[in-house]
Amino acid sequence: MIEVKNVVKHYKKKKVLQDISFQAKQGECVAIVGRNGCGKSTLLQIMAGVLKADSGEIRYYGQKAQGKAFRKFCGYVPQENPLMEELTVLDNLKLWGAVKSGETEAIIKQFHLADILKMPVAKLSGGMKRRLAIACACFNWPPVLLLDEPTTALDLYYKENIHEFLAQYRKLNGIILMTTHDEEEIQNADRCLIMTEGRMKELSKDQINMQEIYQYIKAN
């Protein structure tokens, strides 16, 4: 369970998040949508513990999110590439995970990384880096995945591969919070949070309608 209560964030005088509150339950995928610059990434950064909110509270499974709790609960894929460019794919995987024996092999298989293990990250394509970043976030099977536009830059095959993985993750009670501009991902979500000017409107699954989302974003 995720509980976000009254989160506020300013960059200097600019208010980016205004009193954001929502909840997400186990097995749910929540899509966060909105115009470029409306504050989606800022919200995920706060939820991942890489940025501090000015005020408000986040709880993961009842536990206040602070310090190591973020790492314990969340796998985070930021919008920008979080990988060590000069290291190989395998060394990046080792850096992020390699805690449980056998997990690295499972991750390599799941995300189809076997053929590129020895390549330095700097020589990978944008889509390959995205797959590797998602793979790194999934080590130790975190109960919550925070994904900032996870399938941007992926080709159709790997996009489907990631969607299948996320469906499996949801079935096993994982919670996904995902910013996206992708219609299919919005429609497949259990709920949709529309952000406009740092505020949030929540839609349940049966309220998700692309035309209405578009009109709402346009009008706000």
Ligand SMILES: Nc1ncnc2c1ncn2[C@@H]1O[C@H](COP(=O)(O)OP(=O)(O)OP(=O)(O)O)[C@@H](O)[C@H]1O
């Ligand atoms: N480090 C920063 N310092 C100052 N302003 C920032 C900083 N990071 C983001 N902003 C501003 O905060 C606002 C929200 O940015 P954010 O990246 O959260 O938007 P977003 O909804 O994720 O956009 P996109 O869809 O383009 O990824 C923008 O106006 C942006 O310019």
